[in-house]
Amino acid sequence: MTKVIDVELRGIMKKFQNNVVVQDFNLQVEQGEFISFLGPSGCGKTTTLNMIAGFLDPDGGDLLIKGQRMNGVPPYKRELGMVFQTYSLFPHMTVAENIAYGLKLRKVSKSEMQERVKRVLELVKLPNVADRYPKQLSGGQRQRIAIARALVIEPSLLLLDEPLSNLDAKLREELRDELKRLHQEIGVTTIFVTHDQEEALSLSDRIVVLNHGFVEQIGTPLEIYNQPASEFVHTFIGKTNRMEGEVVSVEGDRLIVRTKEGMTIHAGKQQVGFAPKQKVIVFVRPEKITLTDTAGAGINQVEGHLQLASFLGSYTECEVRAGGHTLSVKVQMSDKSAERELGTKVFCQWNAEDVLVMPAERG
Ligand code: ATP
Numbered sequence: 001m002t003k004v005i006d007v008e009l010r011g012i013m014k015k016f017q018n019n020v021v022v023q024d025f026n027l028q029v030e031q032g033e034f035i036s037f038l039g040p041s042g043c044g045k046t047t048t049l050n051m052i053a054g055f056l057d058p059d060g061g062d063l064l065i066k067g068q069r070m071n072g073v074p075p076y077k078r079e080l081g082m083v084f085q086t087y088s089l090f091p092h093m094t095v096a097e098n099i100a101y102g103l104k105l106r107k108v109s110k111s112e113m114q115e116r117v118k119r120v121l122e123l124v125k126l127p128n129v130a131d132r133y134p135k136q137l138s139g140g141q142r143q144r145i146a147i148a149r150a151l152v153i154e155p156s157l158l159l160l161d162e163p164l165s166n167l168d169a170k171l172r173e174e175l176r177d178e179l180k181r182l183h184q185e186i187g188v189t190t191i192f193v194t195h196d197q198e199e200a201l202s203l204s205d206r207i208v209v210l211n212h213g214f215v216e217q218i219g220t221p222l223e224i225y226n227q228p229a230s231e232f233v234h235t236f237i238g239k240t241n242r243m244e245g246e247v248v249s250v251e252g253d254r255l256i257v258r259t260k261e262g263m264t265i266h267a268g269k270q271q272v273g274f275a276p277k278q279k280v281i282v283f284v285r286p287e288k289i290t291l292t293d294t295a296g297a298g299i300n301q302v303e304g305h306l307q308l309a310s311f312l313g314s315y316t317e318c319e320v321r322a323g324g325h326t327l328s329v330k331v332q333m334s335d336k337s338a339e340r341e342l343g344t345k346v347f348c349q350w351n352a353e354d355v356l357v358m359p360a361e362r363g
Helices: 045-053 095-105 111-121 141-152 171-188 198-203 221-224 231-237
Strands: 005-016 019-030 036-037 060-065 080-083 155-162 188-196 205-212 214-219 241-251 254-259 264-267 277-285 291-293 301-311 315-322 323-334 345-349 355-359
Touching: 005 045, 019 045, 019 214, 036 045, 036 198, 045 060, 045 095, 045 188, 095 111, 095 141, 095 264, 095 277, 111 141, 111 171, 141 171, 171 198, 188 214, 188 221, 198 221, 198 345, 205 231, 214 221, 214 231, 221 231, 221 315, 231 277, 231 355, 241 264, 254 277, 264 277, 264 355, 291 323, 315 345
Parallel strands: 036 188, 036 205, 080 155, 155 188
Antiparallel strands: 005 019, 005 060, 205 214, 241 254, 241 277, 254 264, 277 355, 291 345, 301 315, 301 345, 315 323
């Protein structure tokens, strides 16, 4: 089956005065895909979304929607649904009037309007609030209505700019699941801006990781997590232990590295090749390290002392001083390490397959 491309960015560039804030952005979004733009504050996520929406015009490159070049085409000619971080409902209109607004502009008949408003309210699981005013709704409900308003016009593309970031943690998670369900149900091509890696990982078909206006990597959540293209991607996506060192030997797929602090680390197959004496950076995720009270057999085992333990509900985050390093270790509640006293002797162990090695110059 041939792929249908809904949105295409070809070498998009944007500058404000002389400051280039988006550079050489290339992306093809397939029909029905859920794509996230992920990156720290100021990396160019919103600027790029605003160019796709038509609020800003690119200073270089081509933007295509459904195969048509869109540079210079105003937003109202793009048939897009948009939801912003702050609630953008009209306060003097009821929920039903807010949702119907876009339909009115499109001169949809009254009976069809009523039917479509009813349908989207059911879709966002708020069938009984049609006559309320926005101030009579909770923050989470308002964002659901904003989503309903964006969807009612049956847009060819849904653009979401941090729609969950003004909500508290529990609501955020609830609405995140709701967005996932909605996307599965209606399958509208969606571009979602966020600085929250969990949101991006849990919702997206693919993630675009941005840094200082550059695309660092485009990939599925698993690729981004397990095969990061750069140190930036690896460290932005989750907590990690970072150690600098040098390659001691290369045996087939296996590498042995000695850290500056003198710890020997065995690493499994990597995405790139390495040579002895090469300067490298070694990463091990906290959840890949296990703690035991006694030494076992095997590689990547180091004796240490428990320095800190922070109870975080379903898991405990520990700090262990071992082999000249302070290692962060994530311990599940079922593990008795969560109850160990500070200062206790422990052994840290991890598999060679869970070690990521990058050339130091790339860092
Ligand atoms: P945040 O998560 O904080 O919204 P972002 O990744 O969406 O960040 P953008 O809002 O796209 O970042 O901004 C990218 C860069 O462009 C920033 O350095 C910002 O200061 C700058 N910028 C954005 N809008 C303008 C503007 N209208 N005039 C000048 N500079 C701007």
